[in-house]
Amino acid sequence: MVIEHSPVTATSRGPRRARSTERLALVARAITVVLVLFSAGCFGVPSPLAPELRGSVGLPHQGVITDAAPLPRRGEGYRLLRKNGIHWGNPRLVAAIQRAAGDVSRARPGGPPLVIGDLSARFGGFSSGHRSHRTGRDADLLIFALTPDGRPVQSPGFLEFGPDGLARAKDKKVAYFRIDVEREWLLVKALVLSREANVQWLFIARWLEALVIEHARARGEDPELVWQAENILLQPGDSGAHDDHLHLRIACTPDEAVAGCEGGGPYWPWLPARPQFVSPPDGELARAIVGDLLPGAPGVKPPAGPSP
Ligand SMILES: [Zn+2]
Numbered sequence: 001m002v003i004e005h006s007p008v009t010a011t012s013r014g015p016r017r018a019r020s021t022e023r024l025a026l027v028a029r030a031i032t033v034v035l036v037l038f039s040a041g042c043f044g045v046p047s048p049l050a051p052e053l054r055g056s057v058g059l060p061h062q063g064v065i066t067d068a069a070p071l072p073r074r075g076e077g078y079r080l081l082r083k084n085g086i087h088w089g090n091p092r093l094v095a096a097i098q099r100a101a102g103d104v105s106r107a108r109p110g111g112p113p114l115v116i117g118d119l120s121a122r123f124g125g126f127s128s129g130h131r132s133h134r135t136g137r138d139a140d141l142l143i144f145a146l147t148p149d150g151r152p153v154q155s156p157g158f159l160e161f162g163p164d165g166l167a168r169a170k171d172k173k174v175a176y177f178r179i180d181v182e183r184e185w186l187l188v189k190a191l192v193l194s195r196e197a198n199v200q201w202l203f204i205a206r207w208l209e210a211l212v213i214e215h216a217r218a219r220g221e222d223p224e225l226v227w228q229a230e231n232i233l234l235q236p237g238d239s240g241a242h243d244d245h246l247h248l249r250i251a252c253t254p255d256e257a258v259a260g261c262e263g264g265g266p267y268w269p270w271l272p273a274r275p276q277f278v279s280p281p282d283g284e285l286a287r288a289i290v291g292d293l294l295p296g297a298p299g300v301k302p303p304a305g306p307s308p
Helices: 015-039 091-107 181-193 206-218 223-232 254-258 282-293
Strands: 056-059 062-065 078-080 114-116 138-142 166-168 176-179 199-203 245-250
Touching (some): 181 199, 181 206, 199 223
Antiparallel strands (some): 138 245
C-alpha cells in the first residue's frame, strides 16, 4: 500500500475551508494507521491498549512502524531508484544509509551515487515484492557497477552478478557490467563500523561476498573488521540469492526491543549490550509484596525516603 499525503495549505477559499480540509486529512491519516495496523497480522500492535509499543514493532516479516523517517530522494552519494513511496524507515536505518553513502563518495570521489531500492511503506506492513521490509529495518542497496573496461557507472537497476563478477546488461548500450568491489567493500565497511545502525545482516549472494571479502583482505583491512563483515554478510536460505542487491537489515536497539521491536536474527556480541532483567532475591520480593499489601506489618520496613 502506497500512502502519500500532500501538505494541506490555506487557499484563497479561506482559512475555515483549509482547517476543515486539514481535519479531514488528519482523520484519513488516523484511519489509514488503524487499517495498516489491523492488516499487519496477529501480533502486538500500537493501540490505546498498548501505548508502549512504538517505532519498529514486530518482526521484519510481520510488523509495522510508527514514527518512520523518510529517506529523501537524493543526497550525498546516493539516489533512490524509484518514486513509489516505499522510502520510509527507522530513523537509524535512514541515517545509516545517508552516512555510509556519504563515506563511500568521499573515500572515492567522482563516482556514481549508490542507488537505493525500497525501504518500507509509511506505516510499514506488507509492500509489494517483499517478504520483509515491514518494520522499517530493511533496505535494498543496489550493487556498485563498472563498465567492463573499469569506468564507474550508476547502476541502471537490479543487475544479477555471477561468480565472475559480471552482470549481463538489460539495455544494449553496454553488453556487461562488472561489480565495483572497491566501492562495495567501502559500503560494507561503513555499515559494519556504524555502531548506531546496529547492522544485523547484509544479505548478499555467497559468490559476491567472496569477492568483497577477498578484496578487503588484499587491501590489508583489520582482520577483526573483516571477521565481523564475514559474519554479517550472508546469503539467505529462505529467499532469492541476493545476487542483484545488498539487503541491509538493522537489529533492534535495547530501547526499541522494550518498545516492541522483535529480533528475527542474531544479536552480535559487538553491538551495545541489551538490558538484563535481574529479579530480586525471593526474601526481598516477598517482603516487598507484603509491604505493598499490608503497610506497617511486622518485619516490613517503611520505604526509605525523605521524612516529612
Ligand atoms: Zn532484499
